[in-house]
Every structure is written in structure tokens, then in C-alpha cells.
Amino acid sequence: MGIRADHHRTPPAPGPEARPARRGPRDWAADFACFAVAVVIGLTGLDALRQHPGLPAGVAVADQVVGALACAAVWVRRRYPLGFAVATAVVAVVAQTAGGAAVVALFTLAVHRPFRQVAWVAAFSLATAPLTFWLYPEPTLNMLAAVVFAAVLLSATVGWGMYVRSRRLLLESLRERARRAEAEAELRAAQAQRLAREAIAREMHDVLAHRLTLLSVHAGALEFRPDAPTAEIARAAGVIRDSAHDALQDLRAIIGVLRTGDDTDGARPQPTLDALGDLLDEAREGGTPLTLDRRVTDPGEVPPALGRTVYRIVQECLTNARKHAPGAPVTVTLAGGPGEGLSVEVANSAPAGPVPPVPGSGQGLIGLTERAALAGGRLTHGPRPEGGFRVTAWLPWAP
Structure with missing residues (x-):
């Protein structure tokens, strides 16, 4: 993403030919x-x-x-x-x-x-x-000497005037270059701020959507099934409580990043591929049948940035599956190795019955596509022929 530096044209600075507005x-x-x-x-x-x-x-x-x-x-x-x-x-x-x-x-x-x-x-x-x-x-003086003196005087006058003109043009070009450099610096700063805001917004979506969706789904289940067994109601209430608590913790971490201006103070460590197991266990506890097919060469050598991208992709896919196909089986497939890249596929079956409406903006998949592109990979998504939905991504993994 770039910001066009030519969206407005800076008026040229007056040169030596410009008529002065007032004398200093x-x-x-x-x-x-x-x-x-x-x-x-x-x-x-x-x-x-x-x-x-x-x-x-x-x-x-x-x-x-x-x-x-x-x-x-x-x-x-x-x-x-x-x-x-x-x-x-x-x-x-x-x-x-x-x-x-x-x-x-x-x-x-x-x-x-x-x-x-x-x-x-x-x-x-x-x-x-x-x-x-x-x-x-x-x-x-005779005529020849007088003419030579006039020629020397004219040459000196013209030479001195041209020197003053060239010096003024040089100074004006340096001032104009400084003005342009300042304008470009302001544009770069604005671009950096925008990129930072986009990164924070994407992180907030990835972190909070997963927690809040869990909360919304289980709260909706309690609303639609008031006659559910006491144990199931207690289990759903526990998931709601834990999801709300985790959402607050994640929100505090993101606000800490905003306050400190970096991601070192006030923020919890970013998830990597090693944290994927905890994410899947959390989804299973929430009632999502999950199958993990992991065929990754040297999983311990996955770079942290690559592992974080995979984690966010799987997290968003599980969130979408929980919203649009609650209770449907989900299969997560990881394959690849150094030099060949890492492939991620998350597929869920069609829901068994009608699904309660869950609000959503559709920005999650757009964010995943942008995240994969920023990592140098690609991401595709769409419905499966047999029903359900599939998200497939490929991410580069340097040898």
C-alpha cells in the first residue's frame, strides 16, 4: 500500500524573474x-x-x-x-x-x-x-583604449550579474528541494501512521473476533435452548466467562501497545505455530469437532513470523466456521517445509441445520488475504462442491 505523493502539486517557488511583492x-x-x-x-x-x-x-x-x-x-x-x-x-x-x-x-x-x-x-x-x-x-584615452575600457566594464558588469543570478537560482533550488523533502517526509510519516493503524486494526480483529464469536455463539445457544440440561448450560456459561476474560486480556494488551508505541511493553508474546495446539484445543472445548493433519518438515524450524501468520489464518477460519457452521466438523491441514513453502488448508462441512444469524462484516477474509500477500504468499477461499467452505493459503518458507 502506498500513498501517492502527487495527489496535489506544490506551487513553484518564485525565481529571479518573479516580481517581488514588497521590499525587505x-x-x-x-x-x-x-x-x-x-x-x-x-x-x-x-x-x-x-x-x-x-x-x-x-x-x-x-x-x-x-x-x-x-x-x-x-x-x-x-x-x-x-x-x-x-x-x-x-x-x-x-x-x-x-x-x-x-x-x-x-x-x-x-x-x-x-x-x-x-x-x-x-x-x-x-x-x-x-x-x-x-x-x-x-x-x-584614445578611441581604442576607451572602447576596450567600455568592453571590460560591460563584461565585468554582466559577469557579476550572471553570478548573482546563478547563486540565487542555486539557493532557490536548494530551498525547493528542502520543501519537497519535508513534504515527502510528512507523506511518509502519514503513510507509516496509516500502516500502523491498519496493522493494529487487523490485530484487534484477529484477536478479538475469535473470543467474541465464542461468546456470541454460546450466548445464542443459551437463548435458543433455554431447556438445555444444567450441565450443558454451566459449560456454556463457563465458555462465555472464559472468552470474555480472554477478550479483556487481549484488549488490554493491544491498548498497551497503543500507549507505549511498540510491541514490547504491555503486550503479551505473539502466538507462533507452537501455540496452534492450544487454539485447536480451545475450539474443541467450544464444541467444534476438529481434525489436524500435520505434515510439516522440521516444525520446530518454522520462523516466528511465518508461524504467527499461520496461527492467525487458522484462528480466523475457526471463527468463521463457528459463526456460519456451528458444530460442523473442521479439518486443518498443514504441509510443507523449508524451501518449498508452507500450505495451510482449513475446511468445514455444511451445518447440519439452520444457523442463528451472527453479525459479521466480511472483513476477516479480506484481512487474511492481505496478511498472506504481505508475507509474500497467496490465499484463496470459497464454498466446497460437497458443501461447506474451504480456505487455502500458501506461504513462502526460506530454506
């Missing part, structure tokens, strides 16, 4: 640092602008206004990284003071968008660098 203290600090970088580089451009001979005053003022607007736009870089990068790359061609904002915009684009978009903007900036240096020549 760290985001505000990063934005302020980017704004400061844009302003510092813009002031450097302003200094170069003042040293440009023959520049009209109106052009200088317009350059400063555009540069100030570009620096102010740094605060919206997270919301519109591509538009901000394209706009500043175009403006920086003719505005010296907008160069710092263009560098910050390219870095932001590298952090938040795929490399293809970054490459196009960086290529445009590099291609237009000669035009910028032609319009505003550097007094200390």
Missing part, C-alpha cells in the same frame, strides 16, 4: 547601493562633461537632467528590468551622466532576466561605445 530591508539596502553607484558614475561623467570644450550650456543642462532622471529610475529597476536597461542604454549614448544608471540597469538585467536579453543590450552598448566617445572624447 536587504532589498532597500541593495537599491540604495545601486543608486549610489549610479550617482557616483554619473558625477564622474559630469566632471568629464565640464571639461568638454565648446559644449553648449543647454546641452550640458539637458545632459544633467537626463542623468538625474536615469538615476532616479534606479528605484524601479526591479519592476521593469528589461525596459529600464533598454532605455538607459539608448540614453547613455548621448548623455554622459546617464552612464552610471546604464551600468546598474545592465547588472539588474543580468540578475533578473535570461542571458539572451542581457547579450542583446550589452552588444548594443558596446556597439554604440565608439559613438559615445566620439561625441564626448576622453582627454586621457
